[in-house]
Amino acid sequence: MGTVKLLLTSGGVTNPSIHEALxxxxxKPVEESTALCIPTAQWGHPSCGPVSARGFVAGLPPWGGMTSMPWRSLGLLELTALTTIGEDRWVPWVREADVxxxxxxxxxFLCHWMRESGLAALLPSMTDTVWVGVSAGSMVMTPRIGADFVHWPGAPDDRTLGVVDFSIFPHLDVFPDNTMADAEKWAEEISGPAYVLDDQSAIRVVDGVADVVSEGRWRRLPDDGPH
Known part of the structure; x- marks a missing residue:
């Protein structure tokens, strides 16, 4: 079964290699492509809020620069609103977007609203669409994120969509609790294949085949050694 093409990043389109993969x-070039940005995951995290959400939407540092790339057009899609407006309105918006x-x-939280809105059910038919995730926007495609990354009180457990068969530990060495030692402990709980990514690394997935795009540090667990 086909699905949306994935570029699962830790920190966004942060270097030429990830840009080339995109x-x-x-x-086709970014300049010829139409994009929708989805800030929904921010509302579920206690460290995020209106300022960081606006930073992402506007493409301001330090929240990444994806929305400030020269897209042919750029729109905003807020998943929490979709259940109240009807699929006849929002599904065409999604289908017409390249990315x-x-x-x-x-x-x-993002997983919950992808399911509630109907976007998750749409993914298998979106074979011409590219999904570029940042951090939780990437992790939502995995089977589990691990208890350490669950910060939404409404979450029943750490399970997410399971579109891919591996988990992701993002932001290696960006935060004090995101060391390689922390990742190793996390991976023991996950008990499945996983990738540890710094903010210069991403995973590209096409037709179920994953490969790493990186100008930084990454590692696949169970251990195949650091890169």
Whole structure:
């Protein structure tokens, strides 16, 4: 079964290699592509809020620069609003977009609203669309995120969509609790294949085949050694 093409990043489109991977997935330049940005995950995380959400939407540092790239057009899609406006309105918006830029925050909250809105059910038919996730926007595609990353009180557990068969530990060495030692402990709980990514690294997934795009540090667990 096909699905949306994935570029699962830790920190966004942060270097030329990740940018090249994005253009390759799009099949055309950014300047010829239409994008929708999705800030929804931010509302579920206690460290996020109106200022960081606006920073993502506007493409301001330090919240990444994906929305400040020279897209042919750029719109905003807020998943929490979709259940109240009807699929006849929002589904065409999604289908007409070349790429969805999905911000970080709380992955279980994002997962909840992807299911509630109907966007998750739409993914298998979106074979021409590129999904670019940042942090939780990438983690939502995995089977589990691990208890350490669950910060939404409404989450029943750490499970997410399971579109891919591996988990992601993002922001290696960006935060005090995101060391490689922390990642190793986390991976023991996950008990499945996982990637540890710094903010210069991403995973590209096309037709179920994953490969790492990186100008930084990453590691696959169970251990295949650091890169």
């Amino acid at each position: 253009v390759d997935l799009l099949g 969805l830029l999905v911000d970080g925050g709380e992955a279980t």
